[in-house]
Amino acid sequence: MNDKATLRRSLINKRQTMSSDEWRGKSDRLCQYLQHATFFQQATTILAYISFRNEPDLTPLVQRDEHRWGFPRCVGKEMEWHQWSPNGERPLHKGAFGILEPDPQSPKLNPDQVDLILVPSVACDRQGYRLGYGGGFYDRMFSNSIWRRKPTIGIVFSDMLVDALPIDSWDYPLDAICTDHQCMVMNPTSMA
Numbered sequence: 027m028n029d030k031a032t033l034r035r036s037l038i039n040k041r042q043t044m045s046s047d048e049w050r051g052k053s054d055r056l057c058q059y060l061q062h063a064t065f066f067q068q069a070t071t072i073l074a075y076i077s078f079r080n081e082p083d084l085t086p087l088v089q090r091d092e093h094r095w096g097f098p099r100c101v102g103k104e105m106e107w108h109q110w111s112p113n114g115e116r117p118l119h120k121g122a123f124g125i126l127e128p129d130p131q132s133p134k135l136n137p138d139q140v141d142l143i144l145v146p147s148v149a150c151d152r153q154g155y156r157l158g159y160g161g162g163f164y165d166r167m168f169s170n171s172i173w174r175r176k177p178t179i180g181i182v183f184s185d186m187l188v189d190a191l192p193i194d195s196w197d198y199p200l201d202a203i204c205t206d207h208q209c210m211v212m213n214p215t216s217m218a
Contacts, residue, residue, distance in 0.1 A: 030192050034157060037148050037186055041080045052183050052206040053083040060144075061087060063209045065177060065202065065217045069141035070094060073107055075181075076118065076126040081146050082181050082206070088112060096135040098163070099127040105163050107140070108132035123161075137172040142179065145200060150180040151191040154199035154212035168198045177201045177216050179209075 044052070060066050071094040077083040088095050089112050098105040100122035108128035110118070121127035145164060149157040158164055168174045184205040201213040211217050 030157060030194075031160065033192070034148050034160060037157070038079060041148075041183065041186065044080055049080055049083070053077075054086060055206040056082045056181065056183070056204060057084060057086045059206070059209045060084075060179075060181075060204045063202075063204065065142060065179070065211075071096060071135065071140050072142045072144060073097070073135070073140055074144045075146040078123075078125050078146075082183060084144065084181070096140065097128050099130065100125075100163065103162070103166065105167060106130075107135040109135055137170075137176065140176050142177050143173075144179050144181050144204075147180045147182045147186070149186040149188055149191060150182045150200065150203045151188050152210075153190065154180070154201070154203065155191050155193055155197055156180050156200055157191050162196075165196050165198075169196065174198060175216075179204050184208075 066072070073096040074084050074088065075081070076097060077085070095110055096107040097110045099108055110116070110128040110132055114132070116129035116132050118126040118128060145156060147156045148159060178200045180200040180203040182203060182205055184207040187203065187205055199212060201216045202209060202211045
């Protein structure tokens with residue numbers, strides 16, 4: 027399957043067949059691996075995402091962790107990053123595509139404030155490339171050299187880690203991938 031759209035549909039369908047217990051268990055194991063990774067422990071401000079369509083759920087980390095967290099808000103074809111905490115005054119609300127996002131009045135985060143980006147993925151390959159959802163939000167963000175210099179971790183369940191993905195000219199490899207079985211660093215220089 028060389029067609030990204032066909033592969034994306036197939037893998038999303040596969041992921042959505044997981045039982046809620048399997049999804050919770052895999053998400054919790056992934057969070058454990060991530061929490062013990064040096065690059066995670068050394069970060070101060072981490073950009074993440076709110077789980078949607080059975081993506082790995084990072085909520086356990088956000089709820090018990092002392093990092094400053096940023097989450098995206100879709101504005102047109104771009105993402106704005108806002109600081110958010112479960113103990114904050116402003117609740118999340120449904121935004122574009124039905125995904126929960128921070129309130130627009132929540133403090134914005136700029137690239138110079140960010141230490142690590144946890145990137146949601148439909149799949150990742152062993153070279154560090156990611157298959158996203160087809161909207162191009164992360165591709166556009168990483169086309170900016172300021173964002174591209176930030177360490178990126180693909181977040182994906184281990185059964186969505188494949189040998190190779192179809193690659194386009196605008197695709198940038200991630201620096202590491204974290205699954206429910208391990209965290210793998212592809213680019214040690216950027217993770218130092």
